[in-house]
Structure formats: C-alpha cells, structure tokens
Amino acid sequence: MAQTTRNPSLAVIPGDGIGPEVVGEALKVLTATVGENAFDITHYELGAQHWLETGEVLSDDTLAELAGKDALVLGAVGAAPGSTTIPSGLLERGLLLKLRFAFDQDVNLRPSIRYPGVTSPLSQAVLDKGPIDFVVVREGTEGLYAGNGGTLRAGTPQEIATEVSVNTAFGVERVVRYAFELATRRRNRLTLVHKHNVLVNAGGLWRRITEQVAEQFPQVHHDYLHVDAATISLVTDPQRFDVVVTDNLFGDILTDEAAAITGGIGLAPSANINTARTFPSMFEPVHGSAPDIAGKGIADPSAAISSMALLLRHLGREADAERIERAVAADIAERGTAARSTSQIGEAIVTRLG
Amino acid sequence: MAQTTRNPSLAVIPGDGIGPEVVGEALKVLTATVGENAFDITHYELGAQHWLETGEVLSDDTLAELAGKDALVLGAVGAAPGSTTIPSGLLERGLLLKLRFAFDQDVNLRPSIRYPGVTSPLSQAVLDKGPIDFVVVREGTEGLYAGNGGTLRAGTPQEIATEVSVNTAFGVERVVRYAFELATRRRNRLTLVHKHNVLVNAGGLWRRITEQVAEQFPQVHHDYLHVDAATISLVTDPQRFDVVVTDNLFGDILTDEAAAITGGIGLAPSANINTARTFPSMFEPVHGSAPDIAGKGIADPSAAISSMALLLRHLGREADAERIERAVAADIAERGTAARSTSQIGEAIVTRLG
Ligand SMILES: CC(C)[C@H](C(=O)O)[C@@H](O)C(=O)O
Numbered sequence: 001m002a003q004t005t006r007n008p009s010l011a012v013i014p015g016d017g018i019g020p021e022v023v024g025e026a027l028k029v030l031t032a033t034v035g036e037n038a039f040d041i042t043h044y045e046l047g048a049q050h051w052l053e054t055g056e057v058l059s060d061d062t063l064a065e066l067a068g069k070d071a072l073v074l075g076a077v078g079a080a081p082g083s084t085t086i087p088s089g090l091l092e093r094g095l096l097l098k099l100r101f102a103f104d105q106d107v108n109l110r111p112s113i114r115y116p117g118v119t120s121p122l123s124q125a126v127l128d129k130g131p132i133d134f135v136v137v138r139e140g141t142e143g144l145y146a147g148n149g150g151t152l153r154a155g156t157p158q159e160i161a162t163e164v165s166v167n168t169a170f171g172v173e174r175v176v177r178y179a180f181e182l183a184t185r186r187r188n189r190l191t192l193v194h195k196h197n198v199l200v201n202a203g204g205l206w207r208r209i210t211e212q213v214a215e216q217f218p219q220v221h222h223d224y225l226h227v228d229a230a231t232i233s234l235v236t237d238p239q240r241f242d243v244v245v246t247d248n249l250f251g252d253i254l255t256d257e258a259a260a261i262t263g264g265i266g267l268a269p270s271a272n273i274n275t276a277r278t279f280p281s282m283f284e285p286v287h288g289s290a291p292d293i294a295g296k297g298i299a300d301p302s303a304a305i306s307s308m309a310l311l312l313r314h315l316g317r318e319a320d321a322e323r324i325e326r327a328v329a330a331d332i333a334e335r336g337t338a339a340r341s342t343s344q345i346g347e348a349i350v351t352r353l354g
Numbered sequence: 355m356a357q358t359t360r361n362p363s364l365a366v367i368p369g370d371g372i373g374p375e376v377v378g379e380a381l382k383v384l385t386a387t388v389g390e391n392a393f394d395i396t397h398y399e400l401g402a403q404h405w406l407e408t409g410e411v412l413s414d415d416t417l418a419e420l421a422g423k424d425a426l427v428l429g430a431v432g433a434a435p436g437s438t439t440i441p442s443g444l445l446e447r448g449l450l451l452k453l454r455f456a457f458d459q460d461v462n463l464r465p466s467i468r469y470p471g472v473t474s475p476l477s478q479a480v481l482d483k484g485p486i487d488f489v490v491v492r493e494g495t496e497g498l499y500a501g502n503g504g505t506l507r508a509g510t511p512q513e514i515a516t517e518v519s520v521n522t523a524f525g526v527e528r529v530v531r532y533a534f535e536l537a538t539r540r541r542n543r544l545t546l547v548h549k550h551n552v553l554v555n556a557g558g559l560w561r562r563i564t565e566q567v568a569e570q571f572p573q574v575h576h577d578y579l580h581v582d583a584a585t586i587s588l589v590t591d592p593q594r595f596d597v598v599v600t601d602n603l604f605g606d607i608l609t610d611e612a613a614a615i616t617g618g619i620g621l622a623p624s625a626n627i628n629t630a631r632t633f634p635s636m637f638e639p640v641h642g643s644a645p646d647i648a649g650k651g652i653a654d655p656s657a658a659i660s661s662m663a664l665l666l667r668h669l670g671r672e673a674d675a676e677r678i679e680r681a682v683a684a685d686i687a688e689r690g691t692a693a694r695s696t697s698q699i700g701e702a703i704v705t706r707l708g
C-alpha cells in the first residue's frame with residue numbers, strides 16, 4: 001500500500017446538542033483552508049442519540065478504527081445536566097474521557113486569548129492592565145478523572161462514595177516538561193497551580209517534578225498558586241499568566257473560568273494531544289453540548305473553528321493554522337453586536353481566509 | 355460550679371502573618387459590641403512561630419482545652435506558598451483542618467455580599483444586573499480534605515501519589531439539610547454544585563441526597579451546576595445564586611472566586627459550624643496569612659470583624675450580630691479610596707456601632 005502518499009485521515013465525531021452544528025462550520029473552514037481532498041474524513045455518529053438507538057456508547061471495533069486515524073475532531077458529547085434518560089457520566093466517561101484515556105492524550109491544551117472588542121465580564125480597569133493571552137496545559141490522563149473510586153451501601157443512610165485522584169511521576173513529568181517547552185516559545189513564564197497545602201501527596205509530587213524540570217529551563221521564570229488563589233488572579237490580574245500547568249480537575253475548572261473572562265466559552269478551542277504520537281490527538285471546543293440552544297442554529301462555531309487551527313499546527317501545517325487564527329481573530333474583532341447564525345459566522349470566517 | 359451564670363468562653367488563635375493584626379481589630383469590635391466582660395477570652399499562640407519554637411503544631415492537651423470552649427476565633431495559619439522552612443501542609447492540616455475535623459465542623463458557611471461602592475473586578479454591565487448576595491454552604495469534614503491518600507516510591511521516576519475524596523450519606527445529608535433550611539430564610543433558591551458527570555460516585559451521592567432532602571422543602575427551588583460551569587456563572591451572572599451547597603474542595607475554590615468578584619478576600623467572613631453543638635464552632639476570615647503584607651498594619655480587618663457577627667449569631671445574639679454587620683456595611687459603603695491602616699478601619703467600625 002502506498003502509505004507514504006495517502007492523505008491524513010480524520011475521524012469526525014459531531015456528537016450531541018450543538019456539536020454537529022459547530023463541527024459543520026469547523027469542517028467548512030478546514031476544507032476552505034486546505035482544499036477538498038487534503039484529508040480523508042470519516043464521520044462517526046456517537047453520542048446520546050446513538051446510545052438511545054443502539055444501547056452502545058463506543059464499541060471496541062469503533063475504538064480500534066479511531067485508533068488508526070491521524071486525528072480526531074469532536075463536537076460535544078453529554079446529556080443535559082440533570083437529565084434522567086441518560087445515566088450521569090455515561091457519555092462523558094464512556095466516550096469523551098474514554099478517547100482521552102485510550103489514546104493517552106496527556107496534554108489537554110487550552111489557549112485563552114482576549115480578542116480586542118470582545119465583551120468581557122471583567123471591568124475596564126482590569127482589562128486596561130494589558131492583553132490577556134495565556135495557555136493552560138491541563139493534564140489529561142490522570143487525577144480524579146482516572147475513574148478510580150466506588151460506592152458502598154448505595155442508596156442507604158450508610159452510603160460511602162469515594163473518588164481517587166491518581167498521579168504518577170511519569171504522567172506529571174511529561175506535561176510539566178511540555179509546559180516548560182511551550183513557555184520558551186512564549187513569554188518564558190510558567191505557573192504551577194495545585195493545592196499542595198491540603199493535597200500533600202499529589203501536590204508534593206507536582207511540586208517536586210516542577211522544580212526538577214525547571215532546572216533544565218533556567219530561562220523560564222516559574223511560580224506557584226493554590227487553585228483557590230488562581231481563581232482570584234483570573235479575575236483580578238489575568239495578565240499575570242503565560243503558561244499555566246495543572247492537573248486534570250483543576251484544569252477543567254480554571255479553563256472554564258478563563259473562557260468566561262476572555263469573552264465566553266463560545267470562543268475557546270482545545271487540543272487533546274498524545275505527545276508521544278502513538279495515538280491520534282483530538283481537537284474539540286471547550287464548551288459542551290449546550291442542549292438549551294441546540295438545533296436553533298445560533299451556537300457560536302468560533303471555538304470549534306479555532307480548534308481546527310490547533311489540529312493543523314499539530315499536523316505540521318503551521319502556515320494554515322495561522323491563516324485560520326488570523327481569520328477568526330479578524331472576524332471576532334469586527335463582529336459588532338448584531339446577532340449572527342452559526343453558519344453566518346462560519347461563512348464570514350471562510351471569506352476572511354483570503 | 356455556677357455553670358449557668360458563667361460567661362461564654364472564647365479561644366482566640368491569632369496565628370500567622372496578618373492573622374494577629376486582623377484578629378486584634380475583630381476583638382476590639384467584639385468587645386465594643388458586647389462589653390468588656392461578656393466573654394472569657396483565652397489566647398493561644400499557635401501557628402508557624404509556635405512550631406518553629408517548640409516543634410509542636412497542636413498538642414493533645416491544647417486540643418482538649420479548646421474542646422471545652424464555647425467558640426473559637428482564628429486569624430490565619432499557614433506558611434507562604436512555596437516556603438521551605440515549614441513543610442507544606444503541616445500547619446494547614448495539623449492545625450486549621452485538624453480543628454475543623456476534630457470539632458466536627460460540618461458546615462463551613464461563607465456569605466458573599468457585594469457592598470455598594472466596593473470596587474469589583476466585574477464589569478458595570480454585570481454589576482447592573484442587581485445586588486450580589488449569596489451564601490456558600492461548604493461541607494467541612496469530608497471530601498478530599500479527609501487526608502486519605504498516600505505516596506509510593508516517593509522521589510523516584512516510579513512515584514505514585516493518591517488523594518481520596520471520602521463522602522458519606524451522613525456527612526452530605528446534614529449540610530444539604532442545613533442549606534435547604536437556610537434557603538427558606540433567604541430567597542428560597544438552592545444550587546448544588548458538583549461534577550457528577552465525571553465524579554460519578556461522589557456526585558451521584560450528592561445528587562441523590564439533594565433530591566431526597568428537596569422533597570421536604572417544596573418551597574425551595576433547586577438546581578444544579580457542574581463546578582466548571584459555576585465558575586462561569588460567578589463572573590457572568592452572580593445574581594443567580596442564593597444558597598450554594600457543595601463539597602469541601604469545590605467550596606474552597608468557589609468561595610475564593612466569590613470573594614474576588616464581590617470586592618476582595620479582605621471582606622469575606624466565614625463560620626465553621628459544628629451543627630450538632632457537641633463541639634465549639636470556629637470563626638475566621640476566608641483569607642489566609644498573606645505573608646507578603648504581614649507586619650505592615652495594612653491588612654483589611656473587615657473579614658475578621660464580620661466573622662464576629664457570625665460568631666454572635668451562632669451564640670444566639672442576633673441583635674448584636676446585626677449591629678456589627680450594619681457598622682461594617684456602613685464603613686465599607688463610605689470608605690472611599692483613601693488608604694487606611696488596619697487599626698483605622700477597626701476603629702472606624704467601632705465608632706459606627708452606635
Ligand atoms: C464534559 C466533561 C467530561 C469535560 C471535562 O470535565 O473534562 C468538559 O467539561 C471539558 O472541560 O472538556
């Protein structure tokens with residue numbers, strides 16, 4: 001087989017809620033950037049609907065197929081919080097987290113940029129301190145997301161439920177190293193966020209490894225914040241951040257707050273990177289399936305579109321990545337206040353690709 | 355012994371950093387409110403300095419003495435983050451958390467009020483939506499704070515560190531019930547914050563119990579937010595919250611963000627309540643020891659002073675509690691922008707007690 005000349009293969013999982021809507025626009029922009037036939041694209045209907053129809057979240061066969069792809073694009077999965085038709089966590093743990101873990105996507109990369117002109121919930125005094133532009137390197141394969149834990153005497157007054165955060169030197173080291181390397185290509189500042197005064201075991205490990213790796217990056221200034229203090233800095237002094245490195249759950253929490261202060265979760269892209277390149281990486285907006293606005297054609301596809309830039313960068317197409325990023329930035333800067341539909345935003349960005 | 359006529363006894367632990375400074379003003383206001391001899395006050399020198407001098411964090415004898423008090427007042431404990439003279443977590447886990455756990459302080463009550471005129475990092479558009487006035491009921495004796503977990507092969511490339519979140523029906527039920535009762539005395543709205551789509555065991559327990567208790571409070575409207583989404587609402591729509599109930603770690607994180615948006619951690623009081631009244635409750639500002647500004651006489655004592663209102667309310671002196679709250683609110687409303695010292699703020703509040 002002429003493997004050397006084949007196109008990169010892309011698995012697309014539109015998912016639930018607004019997932020298919022935003023992914024549609026993301027693929028439109030991707031195609032406009034690299035051409036119709038640059039990628040071999042296969043769609044996979046997975047998510048709430050698929051589960052309701054088939055009783056299957058993700059089969060071993062599908063997982064094996066996905067493993068052979070060069071990259072994955074995901075819209076959003078998950079039932080509405082509080083839904084009772086779909087068991088809590090079924091899709092999140094059975095599909096989204098399953099992919100992150102099965103494909104060893106250790107670095108969950110989440111850039112936060114405030115584009116000029118975007119409405120922010122922060123005061124002018126805070127915004128006037130300077131541009132907001134940082135990246136959270138969230139660990140993606142350990143911590144409280146490991147799925148360890150259980151329940152005893154469920155449903156009785158004697159119930160005990162546990163969740164275990166699992167942290168390994170191996171797992172922490174690779175993301176901390178990635179974060180330091182990233183900092184050298186940015187403003188040479190790194191902040192470790194944890195809660196080592198309470199979580200002494202996990203926090204101790206993160207601190208020790210950060211100090212060790214730091215020795216190899218003398219040009220990077222590094223500091224430390226407890227996670228509670230970090231939520232304060234995000235609203236009072238977000239400019240202090242360049243690269244933030246943190247565990248899976250703290251990263252989940254901080255990146256939603258980060259998305260909010262920079263103008264909303266509709267703009268925040270993410271990459272789930274398998275740094276060893278033994279499995280496909282996965283690109284998805286930070287936002288969820290947003291069942292409340294699904295099907296109305298009003299979801300903002302900017303986050304999904306920006307995720308395509310992260311995809312292209314990962315595949316070595318830096319110039320194409322930057323074309324998308326410039327088009328998105330220009331669209332956001334000039335979008336004004338008039339409401340636009342999902343596809344209007346997608347088309348406006350295509351037009352700006354130049 | 356004439357137990358029936360004795361004064362309530364108060365143990366005061368000024369602690370580290372700015373702790374002694376803010377506690378000094380808090381006691382000044384307390385005395386001005388209830389009179390010189392209303393309480394039997396004993397000071398305990400515990401914290402970083404005490405440990406450096408004696409090698410002891412909290413002796414069994416001191417713990418037993420404290421157990422006999424009617425209430426505890428705490429300033430702040432803890433070394434500077436990143437300090438190497440004091441082992442990470444030693445004072446937090448050995449003193450502050452030790453007291454919360456030994457005295458079974460199940461409800462960690464943290465009100466968040468935005469006083470008119472206080473500078474907030476939020477935009478005018480968000481502030482204009484209405485007053486911000488909510489209470490976080492943080493569970494205080496379980497979760498990731500239980501101190502379960504450990505380390506294998508510490509310091510080696512094969513290190514594994516775990517942290518276990520322990521949640522019991524008993525522990526969750528009592529704080530959820532407290533939160534619903536509190537909601538009936540407020541605006542009848544309760545929000546459970548958790549992450550049940552990932553932490554299915556603990557999240558499942560919290561949800562089930564909340565649904566059960568809700569049946570006994572039909573007048574209270576209750577909803578649910580994932581913790582990541584809650585950090586967004588806190589900056590985009592804080593007015594949506596009335597009573598928030600959540601676990602120990604999520605409560606820690608959300609109350610710092612809440613303090614930030616309402617004008618700073620210098621204003622946020624807290625009560626660690628032993629709801630069974632089998633042990634003393636403890637009253638402390640949310641802020642920490644702030645080593646960077648310690649000894650300068652510039653720390654804002656408002657949070658420590660407001661904590662005295664929570665103390666008096668807990669001891670059944672509602673009118674006195676309200677006097678302090680009114681004096682603090684008036685001082686904050688009219689403080690303007692001129693810098694004042696810790697003691698100037700304390701004295702201004704004393705003057706306003708009327
Ligand atoms: C949907 C959920 C499982 C997921 C997470 O917690 O990681 C989401 O919040 C995210 O941040 O990608």
Ligand SMILES: CC(C)[C@H](C(=O)O)[C@@H](O)C(=O)O
Binds near residue numbers: 198640
């Ligand atoms: C000092 C620390 C142990 C403490 C906590 O995490 O509970 C503090 O942050 C708080 O919120 O009271």
